[in-house]
Amino acid sequence: MRKVSAVNLAAIAVGIAFLYLPIVILVIYSFNASRLVAVWGGWSTRWYGELMSDVPILDAAFISIRLALVSASAATILGTLAALALARFGRFRGRLLFAAMIYAPLVMPEVITGLSLLLLFVAVAADRGFWTVAIAHTTMAMCFVTVIVQSRLVGFDISLEEAAMDLGATPLATFFAVTLPLILPAVAAAWMLAFALSLDDLVIASFTTGPGATTLPIRIYSEVRLGVKPEMNAVCSIMVGVVGVAVIAASLLAKLSGGERAARAQP
Amino acid sequence: MRRNQPRSLWQSLVVRIPYAWLAALFVLPFLIVLKISLSQSAIARPPYTPVFDLAAGWHGIRAFFAALSFDNYVLIGSDPIYVLSYLKSVEIAAFSTLILLLVGYPIAYAIARTPRRWQAVLIVLTVLPFWTSLLIRIYAWMNILQRDGPLNQLLVALSIVKEPPVWLSTNTAIFIGVVYSYLPFMVLPLYATLEKLDESLLEAAADLGCPRWKIFWQVTLPLSSSGVIAGALLCFIPIVGEFVIPDLLGGSRSPMIGQTIWMEFFGNKDWPAAAAVAVVLVCLLVAPILVYQHRAMRAVERD
Amino acid sequence: MQSAGSKRGFAPWADPGAWPLLRVEGLSKRFGGFTAVNHLSLDVYEGEFFALLGPSGCGKTTLLRMIAGFERPNTGRIMLDGVDLSPVPPYRRPVNMMFQSYALFPHLNVEANVAFGLRQEGLAKLEIARRVADMLALVKLDSFGRRKPHELSGGQRQRVALARSLVKRPRLLLLDEPMAALDKKLRGETRFELMELQRRLGLTFVIVTHDQSEAMTVADRIAVMDQGRLMQVAPPAEIYEQPNSCWVADFVGDVNLFEGRLGDDGLSVEGTAAGTLRVAAKSPAEPGQVVWVAVRPEKLRIAREQPSAGLDNSVAATVLDIGYLGDSSLYKLRIRDGSQVKAAVANIGGRAAAAPAVDQQVWLSWPPEAAIVLTR
Secondary structure: OOOOOHHHHHHHHHHHHHHHHHHHHHHHHHOEOOOOOOOOOOEOOHHHHHHHOOHHHHHHHHHHHHHHHHHHHHHHHHHHHHHHHHHHOOOOOOHHHHHHHHHHHHHOOHHHHHHHHHHHHHHOOOOOOHHHHHHHHHHHHHHHHHHHHHHHHHHOOOHHHHHHHHOOOOHHHHHHHHHHHHHHHHHHHHHHHHHHHHHHOOHHHHHHOOOOOOOHHHHHHHHHOOOOOHHHHHHHHHHHHHHHHHHHHHHHHHHHHHOHHHHHHOO | OOOOOOOOHHHHHHHHHHHHHHHHHHHHHHHHHHHHOOOEEOOOOOOEEOOOOHHHHHHHHHHHHHHOOOHHHHHHHHOHHHHHHHHHHHHHHHHHHHHHHHHHHHHHHHHHHOOHHHHHHHHHHHHHHHHOOHHHHHHHHHHHHOOOOHHHHHHHHOOOOOOOOOOOOOHHHHHHHHHHHHHHHHHHHHHHHHHHOOHHHHHHHHHOOOOHHHHHHHHHHHHOHHHHHHHHHHHHHHHHOOOHHHHHHOOOOOOOHHHHHHHHHHHOOOHHHHHHHHHHHHHHHHHHHHHHHHHHHHHHHHO | OOOOHHHOOOOHHHOOOOOOOEEEEEEEEEEOOEEEEEEEEEEEOOOOEEEEEOOOOOOHHHHHHHHHOOOOOOEEEEEEOOEEOOOOOHHHOOEEEEOOOOOOOOOOOHHHHHHHHHHHOOOOHHHHHHHHHHHHHHOOOHHHOOOOHHHOOHHHHHHHHHHHHHOOOOOEEEEEOOOOOOOHHHHHHHHHHHHHHHHHHOOEEEEEEOOHHHHHHHOOEEEEEEOOEEEEEEOHHHHHHOOOOHHHHHHOOOOEEEEEEEOOOOOEEEEEOOEEEEOOOOOOOOOOOEEEEEEOHHHOEEEOOOOOOOOOEEEEEEEEEEEEOOOEEEEEEEEOOOOEEEEEEEOOOOOOOOOOOOOOEEEEEEOHHHEEEEOO
16 A cells, blocks of 8 residues: 655645635635625625526527537537447548548637637538537537547457458447447547536637527626626536536446446546 | 459449548638638628629639639638737637646556456546536536635635636636546546556666666656657647637637637628638638548558 | 367368368458458358468458458458358358457446347247347356446456357357457456357357467467468467468467578588588478578577587577576577577476576577478
8 A cells, every 4th residue: 555645645635625615715705695795794695596587598598408419419429429430430431521620629718619610501501509508519629539449449349340240240239249348438428518618618608699599608607707706606506517427326336336347447 | 461452333332322421521621721711701691702603604713713802811811800819719728738747647657556346437537527518517617716705715714815706708618617627538538548558668667777766757758758749739629619608708809710700700790801811710720630641540540 | 289189079160071161262351552461361160260360460350340241351252151141241150259348238238239130030939038038048148137238347248248148159250350349367367168069059260469378378380470361270289380470470379490401411501600400300491592490498408518419400608688487488599600599498397407597608409300301
């Protein structure tokens, strides 16, 4: 058993505190009864109550969730196909360009992705709204899906697929009977990431959205640009809570169902 | 070993569907940006000329090309607003990448040195904040950095300062926000290489008489250089084009390039100028993106 | 050294009228600039236990994967029961493979792994259950059906892999280093189980191995491969006693080689490091041609005194080193021109006090019929 030195322990403690303290403070302030940040007015759920009657925020939340569901699912399918192509089909023609199109969007500044997608939608005279944002989010998220699923595919023993075919399974049957069950933890993780990316995105959505499709981040952004607002503390705390519970539940689920196998699939 | 069997229809679809999707929604938009950056701003819908119109036939196409110009690029080169915002973006990205390395390396190193059971938990803890929205995390810092926010309250209470300093709308706030938001992106690749580092190498170095600080410089750091480069690229490239952080924490007096594009687009409605600024930004980032891409591809496929 | 007692007289390859089950014709496979299999032809007969033996990288696994359908040959063809397999994808070939890694599906339990192939055929549930149960009984895993692969020992996993590939009753079973992952003792037992199973089911096995004692034990015939070519195809005893080249003699077991020129009578080899050597069988080589006399170490006798002049070959030597192996001792000796010779002596009488010691002068001798003449 390795001993953890005091310096290392301090580095970890400071790092974790730095990462979590701002969020903890945000959550605490969301329960501040006072409208002023400087004044602690006692614990209260007042801002959560006011939120429940804030129709624009609720509408935006509903749109964002629908958007995340649609784009995460589409991105997972497209991204998994791309991962299969990269990991299993060897050196097909145009593979280098294909790989470039997968890896570039991962680091491409969002302003550029958003701007270029908007100009495309304008060029083809598409009505901007829910579906243009969904397409944009799908494109951005599928690249993350591909990288996660691809690393799982590369990591697993290809002779498992060969064994299935040797035993008489067609390529399609092999995919559903052997490949998919084995990459499922990675596919699930990728779907969750895609969901979170879509739910979080402000920049790309701002460029590609249209009337009637104001997402939650766009709504929050327009509210907080001008300063801190206690209602926004409450919205943000709820989102933090939902994400936290979802991530912890998912990792517990993966542990229970897949055990060691699922753990290895985590990127 | 790669199979080279003839592909069935469904197998070729596996390649073609995502290929076509990315070609249509990643490459094509880029070409359109390039084209619009060569157009003129106009008060119309869409707000630029010329508009590509195939119905006008060969003549129309010739007229179209004749109307393209480099005016927007000349504008970018001559107007200090653009030049300054490029410089500021690169400067902020470079400095914050350096800070991230200095902050992230000890954390990654410490995590890699803890017992195996803890490592997974600590990595999850490091990545978890990334799952919440960037907007929320930056908003959390707006709370903290306000004039009468908790940070200044603490500083005044501890008598470190007499007058509460101004944090928001300064570069310091941008640095804090960037380091906070990108820390997981720096720690993860560093941890991935440090975790693979064979401890017997460190023991061998010690056995050969190398003092501990020297071991770090001569063994640990060189062996983790791939993680350092990966982390630096993974942070530097997106930070250059960052919008949310400088917009909420920094001021609007000297904008970063992401803000400039946003302003040209939403504020001034000058689409050709926004497109030209974007094209120059991509050119600026092309080299680091290519290096990053090459390394990421190799890393995934070697795995 | 005939391997299978009950198969005495089984030699379809010697019968010119027999049809091979598997015929490989002029098969080549290149990976980039590297030729893994080089214009190779081969016949395997029904009911045969056939071994492909060779050093790593000799192309034996590539050959096996081409038969299974995972690699496409550049030239040549593979016929099974007279039918060309080239256009047949792996999942339609009546051939099954046991993978070196076993390739057990980690998400399926033992039963489901074994049933996998039968499900692909769309057999009735009852029929599948019956055949899986029979097969698990055959490999003595009846009570392990519900376990996942990671809950099994190495030996049990190996038997699941075997059961999974056997349950489809393939025309031909391919085994890629099936015992490489087992420990030494288990490997020894498994060899005999494998032979027993093959005989009972009357199937045709092609096994790939780099372990010569494994190939010798299990196989009816061995094909020795090197650099993508077949060096010799013959029953184990023939490979050992009558290798057709220095390379085969050296690869299969230990050998002492003496280079010289064939004498005019064809029964002696002149000018070797050990002088003129007599051999028993007439060599097909021309007198005066460069040949090699090959003698296995265990066929040499070591004596302190010079043997009485007879037909036996003898040479004076100095003991350099003695390796004690338990059942035998391996002597390293130097003969008069400085070249080294190996001799193996069975330890029959325990550590006999009479055994020669290092640096002692001894005499090596062997009868002419213990050696053979090789021309390449």
